[in-house]
Amino acid sequence: MTNTTTMSPKAPVAVSTDASAVTAPTQFIKTRLETYAYRRFGGGAAPPLVFLQHFTGTLDNWDPAVTDPLAGGREVILFESAGLGRSTGEVPTTIAGMTGHFLAFADALGLTQIDLLGFSLGGMVAQQAALDRPSLVRKMLLVGTAPEGGEDIMHLEKPELRKILEDPSLSGYQVLVKLFFTPSESSQAAGQAFATRLGARTEDREPLSGPKVAQAQIAAFRAWERVEGERFGKLRRITQPCLVVNGVRDTMIPVRNSYLLAEHLPNAMLLTYPDAGHGSLFQFAASFVRQATLFLDL
Amino acid sequence: MTNTTTMSPKAPVAVSTDASAVTAPTQFIKTRLETYAYRRFGGGAAPPLVFLQHFTGTLDNWDPAVTDPLAGGREVILFESAGLGRSTGEVPTTIAGMTGHFLAFADALGLTQIDLLGFSLGGMVAQQAALDRPSLVRKMLLVGTAPEGGEDIMHLEKPELRKILEDPSLSGYQVLVKLFFTPSESSQAAGQAFATRLGARTEDREPLSGPKVAQAQIAAFRAWERVEGERFGKLRRITQPCLVVNGVRDTMIPVRNSYLLAEHLPNAMLLTYPDAGHGSLFQFAASFVRQATLFLDL
Numbered sequence: 385m386t387n388t389t390t391m392s393p394k395a396p397v398a399v400s401t402d403a404s405a406v407t408a409p410t411q412f413i414k415t416r417l418e419t420y421a422y423r424r425f426g427g428g429a430a431p432p433l434v435f436l437q438h439f440t441g442t443l444d445n446w447d448p449a450v451t452d453p454l455a456g457g458r459e460v461i462l463f464e465s466a467g468l469g470r471s472t473g474e475v476p477t478t479i480a481g482m483t484g485h486f487l488a489f490a491d492a493l494g495l496t497q498i499d500l501l502g503f504s505l506g507g508m509v510a511q512q513a514a515l516d517r518p519s520l521v522r523k524m525l526l527v528g529t530a531p532e533g534g535e536d537i538m539h540l541e542k543p544e545l546r547k548i549l550e551d552p553s554l555s556g557y558q559v560l561v562k563l564f565f566t567p568s569e570s571s572q573a574a575g576q577a578f579a580t581r582l583g584a585r586t587e588d589r590e591p592l593s594g595p596k597v598a599q600a601q602i603a604a605f606r607a608w609e610r611v612e613g614e615r616f617g618k619l620r621r622i623t624q625p626c627l628v629v630n631g632v633r634d635t636m637i638p639v640r641n642s643y644l645l646a647e648h649l650p651n652a653m654l655l656t657y658p659d660a661g662h663g664s665l666f667q668f669a670a671s672f673v674r675q676a677t678l679f680l681d682l
Numbered sequence: 683m684t685n686t687t688t689m690s691p692k693a694p695v696a697v698s699t700d701a702s703a704v705t706a707p708t709q710f711i712k713t714r715l716e717t718y719a720y721r722r723f724g725g726g727a728a729p730p731l732v733f734l735q736h737f738t739g740t741l742d743n744w745d746p747a748v749t750d751p752l753a754g755g756r757e758v759i760l761f762e763s764a765g766l767g768r769s770t771g772e773v774p775t776t777i778a779g780m781t782g783h784f785l786a787f788a789d790a791l792g793l794t795q796i797d798l799l800g801f802s803l804g805g806m807v808a809q810q811a812a813l814d815r816p817s818l819v820r821k822m823l824l825v826g827t828a829p830e831g832g833e834d835i836m837h838l839e840k841p842e843l844r845k846i847l848e849d850p851s852l853s854g855y856q857v858l859v860k861l862f863f864t865p866s867e868s869s870q871a872a873g874q875a876f877a878t879r880l881g882a883r884t885e886d887r888e889p890l891s892g893p894k895v896a897q898a899q900i901a902a903f904r905a906w907e908r909v910e911g912e913r914f915g916k917l918r919r920i921t922q923p924c925l926v927v928n929g930v931r932d933t934m935i936p937v938r939n940s941y942l943l944a945e946h947l948p949n950a951m952l953l954t955y956p957d958a959g960h961g962s963l964f965q966f967a968a969s970f971v972r973q974a975t976l977f978l979d980l
Contacts, residue, residue, distance in 0.1 A: 632944055632945045632952075639941075639945075643937075643938075643941060646930055646954050646956070647930045647937075649956070650956060650957065651956050651957075652956050653953065653954065653955060653956065653969075654930075654952065654953065654954040655951065655952065655953055656944050656951065656952040657951060658944070658947065658948060658949050658950050658951065659948065659949075671951075674976065678972065
């Protein structure tokens, strides 16, 4: 069922010993579905922590201020799903489809018990993975995300988001600084620091996502918003300890979706940050790492 | 203005060296307004942490599982407001009136910078104190409470609460076990452990609150629910770091009041606990103490 061959277009690497998202080499693994790019670094007694990425984000969008300290106590694995970066295949138009790719990846790596950090779109894949393969997932960090049947999920056509996305003066990470952080001076400063950290990786980077990726992922968001059957009923089956995190000013997936998660998941703590948007984990990286470590280790 | 005479009907005590709510002697201080009962114990580098109590609660209602570990890093001061326990005077019918008593107490003790842990009614007094005397308050823990203009605050006439309050089989702490904890087996077990901890103090206890206390405090809740001027506008002036905490199943002051606090206070983190009611800090005492310590010390 699984194919654990590790291959790389550059040089074969087994497990990186360089515990940073800035320098960890990109690795590739062929599976029963596609060949996925990933990065793997750090180590420790806790189960590996797999990072599931946000809308249009690639491996290069993980903030080392979050990944690197967490890699001090466990292996960190950054996963590039199908159709993104140098992973092969097409981006599915459903969360279930994306979850299938993630499970093929986990199987190919031989992972049997992991923790998940799902951010935004990645938080939806994490929930679906916990439903589809409960034995695989020990604990979950669900950041800036929403339950199936959630509200106002990634409506890029909203004026406050369209204004940013159509601003010709913004490009590259500066779009993220506006989308993920609030307009306040301190949040914008944190956003610039975040952009600088992302820019620290200068080699072995992934290609950027194009409109085709965005289109498929938006279709998945629209499907995820639909209520089918008992609203939030599935959440009762996710019995893993969860830490739900968001900024109270998230304009992409508003914080009330985090309230819904914390109210309907049987075993979820909720943490919200003030004057923070979708990227609260990057704005409050030190606090987030402290909280994530407490949650994962205790 | 202040009168710092300390007096006790039993024996004069300056500062207790017994760092536990179970054994700390009750002290008394005469002020410009009333003579207040209080308990003071512990010590450390951080500012004193003053505890402000819930509806009808007295000094005896503080859980040693919360107070005692926190007293390891700072002085803990438990305050008995006017008309409660052995404090003199009448219970005011407004939060502002209760805050006046608290400030008279703080002045009499010569406190100039403190942290506050306000639970339920006490959280409202804490907010008012931060507005009336911003220089006094460094940080605040606001647990199971609501902003002025909040929703569904302590409506004891609601069927789910009336059922408990009118149950002839419940008395003493068993009423609190039902009111502060959820019906789940694990929450009820935590409630019984809480009741046992409260019962550990067998001497030098306060008299129980009667219907007159309840009536005045309920009047204060009704006044606090009223929206006057811009709803939540005052919260913008509370710039102190705050940690807002609640259980997602609080039936006495529903969790959406905690959302409102975290969304409108400029510098508040929110933490919610699963399968927990009004007494989330007692149900998850170890986690709460860890979070409170992080918040107060960093």
